Amino acid sequence: xxxxxxxxxxxIAKRISDGDVSAEEVxxxxxxxxxxxxxxxxxxxxxxxxxxxxxxREVDAKRARKETLGPxxxxxxxxxxxxxxxxxxxTAGSKILEGWRPPYDSTVVERLRDAGTVILGxxxxxxxxxxxxxxxxxxxPTNNPWxxxxxxxxxxxxxxxxxxxxxxxxxxxxxxxxxxRQPGAVTGTVGSKPTYGGTSRYGxxxxxxxxxxxxxxxxxxxxxxxxxxxxxxxxxxxxxxxxQPVPPVVEAxxxxxxxxxxxxxxxLVTQFDAGEGAEPGVMAAFHDALxxxxxxxxxxxxxxxxxxxxxxxxxxxIAPSExxxxxxxxxxxxxxxxxxxxxxxxLEEVMSLTREAGFGPxxxxxxxxxxxxxxxxxxxxxxxxxxxxxxxxxxxxxxxxEQVDVLVSPTTPFVAFPFGSRTSDPYQMYLADLFxxxxxxxxxxxxxxxxxxxxxxxxxxxIMAPTMADDRMYRVAAALExxxxxxxxxxxxx
Amino acid sequence: xxxxxxxxxxxxxxLSRLAVTEQELDTFAGQLDVxxxxxxxxxxxxxxxxxxxxxxxxxxxxxxxxxxxxCLTREEALAGAPDVEEDRFRVPRILDEEA
Numbered sequence: 001x002x003x004x005x006x007x008x009x010x011x012i013a014k015r016i017s018d019g020d021v022s023a024e025e026v027x028x029x030x031x032x033x034x035x036x037x038x039x040x041x042x043x044x045x046x047x048x049x050x051x052x053x054x055x056x057r058e059v060d061a062k063r064a065r066k067e068t069l070g071p072x073x074x075x076x077x078x079x080x081x082x083x084x085x086x087x088x089x090x091t092a093g094s095k096i097l098e099g100w101r102p103p104y105d106s107t108v109v110e111r112l113r114d115a116g117t118v119i120l121g122x123x124x125x126x127x128x129x130x131x132x133x134x135x136x137x138x139x140x141p142t143n144n145p146w147x148x149x150x151x152x153x154x155x156x157x158x159x160x161x162x163x164x165x166x167x168x169x170x171x172x173x174x175x176x177x178x179x180x181r182q183p184g185a186v187t188g189t190v191g192s193k194p195t196y197g198g199t200s201r202y203g204x205x206x207x208x209x210x211x212x213x214x215x216x217x218x219x220x221x222x223x224x225x226x227x228x229x230x231x232x233x234x235x236x237x238x239x240x241x242x243x244q245p246v247p248p249v250v251e252a253x254x255x256x257x258x259x260x261x262x263x264x265x266x267x268l269v270t271q272f273d274a275g276e277g278a279e280p281g282v283m284a285a286f287h288d289a290l291x292x293x294x295x296x297x298x299x300x301x302x303x304x305x306x307x308x309x310x311x312x313x314x315x316x317x318i319a320p321s322e323x324x325x326x327x328x329x330x331x332x333x334x335x336x337x338x339x340x341x342x343x344x345x346x347l348e349e350v351m352s353l354t355r356e357a358g359f360g361p362x363x364x365x366x367x368x369x370x371x372x373x374x375x376x377x378x379x380x381x382x383x384x385x386x387x388x389x390x391x392x393x394x395x396x397x398x399x400x401x402e403q404v405d406v407l408v409s410p411t412t413p414f415v416a417f418p419f420g421s422r423t424s425d426p427y428q429m430y431l432a433d434l435f436x437x438x439x440x441x442x443x444x445x446x447x448x449x450x451x452x453x454x455x456x457x458x459x460x461x462x463i464m465a466p467t468m469a470d471d472r473m474y475r476v477a478a479a480l481e482x483x484x485x486x487x488x489x490x491x492x493x494x
Numbered sequence: 495x496x497x498x499x500x501x502x503x504x505x506x507x508x509l510s511r512l513a514v515t516e517q518e519l520d521t522f523a524g525q526l527d528v529x530x531x532x533x534x535x536x537x538x539x540x541x542x543x544x545x546x547x548x549x550x551x552x553x554x555x556x557x558x559x560x561x562x563x564x565c566l567t568r569e570e571a572l573a574g575a576p577d578v579e580e581d582r583f584r585v586p587r588i589l590d591e592e593a
Contacts, residue, residue, distance in 0.1 A: 103570040197551040210549045239556040240549065313533040324510065331511070333583050338576035347586045352513040361521075364514070368506040369526060372498070375509075385536045387546030392539065394547060426525050427532055443550025467550070 004029035005166040009075045009223040012169060016059065016074040023056035023063075023074030027118050030076045034120065034167045037492045042142050043152075043162035045081050046089045047121035052076065055118045062116070072230055073116030078168040080159050081122035082129055083214065084203040085109050092205045093125040093137040093155075096358030097336045106203020107235045108172060108214050115230045120168055123158030127360045128327065129179055129207045131155050132432035135423055136362040144187060145489045146457055150416040153183030153432075159217045160187040164489055170227050171217040176208050177315055178412070178436030180215045181448035185411035185460020188450045188487035190224045190477070191217050193436075195467045196443040197242040200235035208322040209240075211315075211440045219486060221449060221478040225253035228470070244468060252471035256478025262297035264476065266290075267404030269305045277434050278413040281454025286410045289451035289461045292483040293408075293476070301404050305396035310389045311438040316430060317373045317386035318441070324370030327363065330355060365426060390441045397442040401466045406476055409435045411448040411460030435462060445470040449477040450487045458487050497530040498523065 004012070004026050015021045031049050038044055059074040079085065082092045084102035086109075091097045105113070112119060126136040134142040134157035144152040145165040152161040159171035160183035173180035175193035184191025192215045199214040206212060216227035232246045268290075278286075294300060332338035332354035340353035359367070373382035400407055413434050422428040439446040444467045451461035461480060463473040500523040507514045507522075514522065568581055577584040 100574050103566050103573060236558045240551045240553060242551060242553075307539065310536055310539055313535045316529065316533045317536065328511075332576060333585055335574035336576070341577070341586050343586075345586055347588045348511065349513075350586045352508075352511045355511050356513040359512070361518075364507075364510075364512055364518075365522060365525060365529070367510045367512065368503065368522065369529060371506050371510050372502075372526075372530070381537060382533070384546060385539070385541060386533075387548060388541035388544040389536050389539050390547040391544050392541065394550070425528065427528050430529075430532075441547075441550075 002029040002032065005033045007169065008220050009072060009169040009218060009226060012075050013072050016063070017069050019063070023059040023118065024053060026074060027052050027056040027076055030120060030168055037165055038167060040143060040148055040492055041145055041161050041165045041167070042140060043123055043158045043165060043167055044078070044121045045091060045124050045139055045158070048088050048119060051088065052118050052120050055113070059116045059118070070115040070230070072226055074118060075170060076118045076120045076168050077112055078120050078123045078159055078162040078171040079109060080125055080156050080171070080173050082125060082174055082205045083108055083172060084205070085119065085122065088122065090122065092129070093127040093139065094358065094360070094363070095138040095337065096330050096354070100335050104203065107200035107237060108231050109203065111231050117230070123156070123162055123171060125158055126155035127363050128205065129155040129174055129176055130323070130362050130366055132178070132182055132429050133422065134158065135419060136360055138360055141419060144416045145492060146188065146416060150418055151186065153186040153416070155179040156183045156217065160184055160189050160191060163217055163219055164189050165492060169219065170223060172214060172231065173217045174204060174212055174214045175440065176211045176213070176319060177440050178433035180217060181436050181446055181460065181462060182412045182432055184217060184448040186416040186458060188458030188489060189217060189219055190221055190447065190449050191215070192224045192228060192447040193439065193445060194228060194232055194470055195242065195445045197240050198246070198445070198468065198470065199232045200238040200241050202235055202237040206326040208319040209326060210322060211319060221474060221481050222250070222253045222257065224447070225249040225474050242468065247468055247470040249471050249474045252475040253478040256475035257482050259296055259479055259482040261293060261476065261479050264298045265301050265404040266293060266298050266476070267301050267303040267400050267407040269308060269407055269409060270302050271305055271308050272409045272435060277431060278410050279415065279454065282410045282413060282415065282459050285452035285454055285459035286461060289480060289484060290408070293480060296479050296483060303400040303403055303407070305400055305438070307389060307392040307396050308438050311393055311441055312430065312434055314386040314389040314393070315437045315441060316369070317382050318390065320366040320370035321373045321383050322370070324367045324374065327367055330358065362426065393438055394442045397444060406472050407464040409462045411435060411462040415454050415457035415459060439464045443467050445473055447473045447477050449480055451480065451484055453487070496527050497534065498527050
């Protein structure tokens, strides 16, 4: 393995800017690494080697002309396959979009290009971002670099595995109920969900529009913050984009790296800390991390969030409802698959055959669940009631943040589980997001940072902050990282 | 008692335009029943006077600047379509011959 692939994004950017290495050399090192290990990991659905090398050469040419380079110029990035990339295949992990080449770039991808980052390719994911293991990808699962027989988390398991396997220093994910943070936790990497509306959804293939949030994945907190600043900010093309400046996340990460948290109040949610649903090994690593944080000067405060226990049920009504509506666009007319059009069948029959053939089981379940929750007669009891619970969860967060600066919890109740162990009972899979979902319903930011191992597998520590106070969680995350260090998976070579 | 019957799932599949198989109906009926029983817990919360939240961002009537911008060309918009005829999306028949 080339040393270039072991560097952080911050180090790569500095070396390129100093002229110690060319962007093309860095890109080639990562493409070589992908060629060497992705057969085992399967983090990528599509590798755009030509596009990556062209982008890298452009950075090198700019540098030769002595033009100013952005903070991540020349740094390779892997992009979750749910964000459109102009002319480059985008499938959302679904057969229904197999072979589709979008005619436009998503805002996030456009900003990555403008910043001079090098897009290596598109990463694997659960179909339409529904799942916690990548087992629902139509193109086969991604394997966790820590143990190839275990899940890498989901839905963004490809992005997290790509950075854990040193195939890329940075990746983009999207988080609707935990799809950035839970993969980060189980692969020993950093995964950050910004404030909803802090990053643009334009060109993000919609699953649940009121929850979907693009965000950064990295091996260090500072790298995640650097990518956050590049991708975030107001976008007129997204009507729910927040018209405010990006919170100072890089500055906050650098401040946290000094290891001083004097005066910072960390809220422990009483209902979470009861340990219900979390493995003992996860709770042990979590409590060790709490002890480390108090040594840095942080103060622990117990807070009550009585409605958090209803977050998972509310989420599994709201998200499927929005999904059933959003996925109506896959009708075999404007893009993607069309099945059964023999000249005799009606549009409706062709549509039903196309959707039956193009969607996998989890997507079908959620479309039907959402259709049910939105039906007249059930609307008030299910979707309407879930929206009221969402209000109460938001109130719980607001009250908690009157007492503390951030809330902390384990990211996910269990470490990476073996393939096949949660697919027969879909609700068992949903429990992976028990601790991550409340933040999505509230709309605030959350980050997962590695805090140790349980039986040799990574455990993630989650920090949640008030909306548009993303900088707070980066500060605490960087401080924790300075105390416990980063995690390195076993070698994939040989 | 089951929260949802096999017939109801068949109805949902029709509404959802999913031509599911008989075997899928058996599987989905059992799984959706488990999920619905779990999510029905939202009903335990006393929330009669609580306003619903559809969205965490309190923005309304967001409009962009009224300026002319480029949009996709016809070729670009049609490039990904499964079937195209005379520069339009071609769809299977919508109305019966006799209608």
